[in-house]
Amino acid sequence: MSMSIRVRTILALNIYVIGLALVMGWIAKETAGHLVEERYVREMVGSAAGFLKGQRFPRSDSMMRHLHALYNAEWAAAENTADNIVASSLSPELTATFAAHVSGDATGGTVTLGDERYRFDSADVMTTNVQTGEPEPGRLYMLVPDAQFRQARTRAQARVAQVILPAALTATVVAVLLSVSITRPIRLLAAEMDHLSDGDVMAARPERTRRPPGPREVRQLAESFDRMLDHLGQARRQMLRSEQLATLGKVALGVAHELRNPLSGIKMNIRVLKDRDMLADDPGLAAILREIDRMTLYLDELMGLASGRQDAAGHLTREPAQLSDLARGVLTILAGRVRHATLEVRVDAPSDEPVVGVDENQIRQTMMNLLVNAIEASPPHSTIVVSIERHGNRLRCRVVDTGPGVAQDEEVFDAFVTGKPNGVGLGLYICRQIISRHGGEIGFENTETGAAFWFDLPVDDDSEEA
Numbered sequence: 047m048s049m050s051i052r053v054r055t056i057l058a059l060n061i062y063v064i065g066l067a068l069v070m071g072w073i074a075k076e077t078a079g080h081l082v083e084e085r086y087v088r089e090m091v092g093s094a095a096g097f098l099k100g101q102r103f104p105r106s107d108s109m110m111r112h113l114h115a116l117y118n119a120e121w122a123a124a125e126n127t128a129d130n131i132v133a134s135s136l137s138p139e140l141t142a143t144f145a146a147h148v149s150g151d152a153t154g155g156t157v158t159l160g161d162e163r164y165r166f167d168s169a170d171v172m173t174t175n176v177q178t179g180e181p182e183p184g185r186l187y188m189l190v191p192d193a194q195f196r197q198a199r200t201r202a203q204a205r206v207a208q209v210i211l212p213a214a215l216t217a218t219v220v221a222v223l224l225s226v227s228i229t230r231p232i233r234l235l236a237a238e239m240d241h242l243s244d245g246d247v248m249a250a251r252p253e254r255t256r257r258p259p260g261p262r263e264v265r266q267l268a269e270s271f272d273r274m275l276d277h278l279g280q281a282r283r284q285m286l287r288s289e290q291l292a293t294l295g296k297v298a299l300g301v302a303h304e305l306r307n308p309l310s311g312i313k314m315n316i317r318v319l320k321d322r323d324m325l326a327d328d329p330g331l332a333a334i335l336r337e338i339d340r341m342t343l344y345l346d347e348l349m350g351l352a353s354g355r356q357d358a359a360g361h362l363t364r365e366p367a368q369l370s371d372l373a374r375g376v377l378t379i380l381a382g383r384v385r386h387a388t389l390e391v392r393v394d395a396p397s398d399e400p401v402v403g404v405d406e407n408q409i410r411q412t413m414m415n416l417l418v419n420a421i422e423a424s425p426p427h428s429t430i431v432v433s434i435e436r437h438g439n440r441l442r443c444r445v446v447d448t449g450p451g452v453a454q455d456e457e458v459f460d461a462f463v464t465g466k467p468n469g470v471g472l473g474l475y476i477c478r479q480i481i482s483r484h485g486g487e488i489g490f491e492n493t494e495t496g497a498a499f500w501f502d503l504p505v506d507d508d509s510e511e512a
Contacts (some may be wrong), residue, residue, distance in 0.1 A: 056221040063217040105184065110135035120164065120189035125182065136189075144189070157189070164189040232267075290462050305345060313338045333378055339407050362483060364403040369443045369503075370395035372406060373432045376413045380421070388426040391417070395434040402441055402503050408480045409503075415473040416445045416499050422466070423449025423496065437502065440486070444500040451492040458490065477501070 105123045113121040114135040122134040122144060134141040140159040144166075147157045154167040166189040172181055313335065320331050373393050377384070384391055413432075420430045428448040435442045457463055459478045464471035481488040481501045488501040 056218055056225065058221075060217050060221065063213050105133045107133050107135065109133060117188070118194070120191075122187040122189070124185045124187065132184075144187075148187070153185075159189075163192045165192070165195075166190070287461060301345075305341070309338055309341060309345075329378075333375075336375065336407075336410070337379055362405040362408070364405060366401040367404055367406050367409070368395075368399055368401050369409070369434050369441060370399055370432075372404075372410055373413055373434075373443070376410055376417060377432075380414070380417060383418075383421060387421055387424070389421060389424055390429045391432065392429060393432045393434075396436065399434055400436065400441060400505050402505055404484060404503065408483075412477045412480050412501065413443070413445075415477050419473065419499070420445050420447035420449070423447045425449075436505075439505050440502045441505050442500055442502045444498055446493060446498040447496040449496040451497045452490055459488065474499075 105125075110121040110123060110133050113119075120135050122131050122136065122141065124131050124145075131141055131145040134144070136144065136159070143159050144157060148166075156163060156165050158164070166187055168185050168187045171184060171186045316331055316334050316338070320328070320335075370393055377391055377393070380391075417430070417432070424430055424447045430448070431444075431446045433444045433446070435444065452458060459474050460471075461475040462471040463475075478488050481503070484503055486501055486503040488499075490497055490499045492498075
């Protein structure tokens with residue numbers, strides 16, 4: 047039969063309490079019965095003897111019956127020896143039987159008279175001879191029937207029964223509270239497991255913050271379950287990312303093959319135009335060539351993602367460059383877009399800006415992505431600031447927009463994470479790949495006016511001296 051933990055706890059605790067009460071009641075009853083048998087008779091006969099000490103009372107049957115009515119017990123008086131019973135509240139037959147049983151020097155014990163068992167005890171007293179009226183030493187016996195002790199045991203059993211019922215009720219209440227403290231966290235864990243069976247690993251996480259404290263073992267189980275959910279969530283995200291990268295790979299291969307050949311043809315024709323004397327120094331053609339190189343780099347990134355390599359386009363062609371010059375070159379390409387958005391972009395750089403050894407095409411790609419995001423996030427007639435700052439042996443490029451900011455807990459640099467309605471979520475991911483290959487760091491922070499995305503690059507001391 048299947049029973050819940052709550053029912054099992056209640057039954058177990060009640061059985062234990064009731065069983066313990068019965069055992070302790072039986073032990074108490076038996077122990078108390080024997081103590082009453084021994085002490086009751088001894089104390090009663092002692093009190094009677096003390097009361098009669100120094101008193102001269104007649105040794106007569108009427109006196110014994112008077113004591114019987116007073117103490118609810120049988121009495122007998124003897125002269126010097128126990129078998130010389132001279133007065134008794136018992137019948138003559140029982141008196142004779144008692145005298146025969148206690149012959150000699152017996153002063154206490156048990157005796158069976160008729161169908162009843164008695165416990166008796168005795169005390170020395172001074173009595174008066176009825177015939178002569180002279181004081182004589184004697185012995186006074188008190189006999190208590192077992193019926194009185196059985197009645198005492200019955201009353202003790204009734205009192206034990208009266209105690210068992212409240213004890214059982216108390217045990218039930220305690221068992222309910224105990225079972226609730228154990229089963230409630232377990233039920234919450236079971237509910238979370240139901241979410242897992244539905245395939246939603248992280249849906250159960252908000253519920254865990256409301257889990258009430260329980261026994262230490264249950265808390266340990268909950269903590270282990272939390273860690274398991276974390277691992278499952280990470281594994282699920284990794285699996286989803288792998289699936290997305292695999293899908294992207296198929297698309298990227300097709301896109302790359304479709305774009306690389308036209309780009310190569312365009313680049314070749316632009317170089318032919320630059321060979322003409324009148325167009326040799328045309329800045330527009332130079333900008334077109336740089337954009338073609340950047341697009342080729344982007345296609346290389348996609349090809350790397352398609353092949354599953356984390357070091358996509360990992361080869362760097364490092365050359366000394368100033369980040370402010372690279373930023374202005376990118377703004378030349380984005381000038382039309384900036385005008386269309388009615389924005390102003392300002393580049394702030396120190397006069398002693400050091401040079402850094404970078405792959406110019408890749409850093410331009412990073413700046414392009416950050417500036418495009420800033421342009422799309424900023425409202426019209428606002429200003430975007432690109433600042434170059436020195437921080438020890440590192441140089442920081444910081445792009446500050448006037449948009450709504452970014453949620454601090456958002457993993458914006460992960461693949462396929464985007465806040466744009468039609469975004470893919472690869473721009474910032476590729477930026478992180480590029481900066482990581484340069485040995486730098488990338489991050490973001492919210493400001494009073496919007497968001498600030500930045501990246502740090504190590505300063506090449508040799509290039510700086512040059």
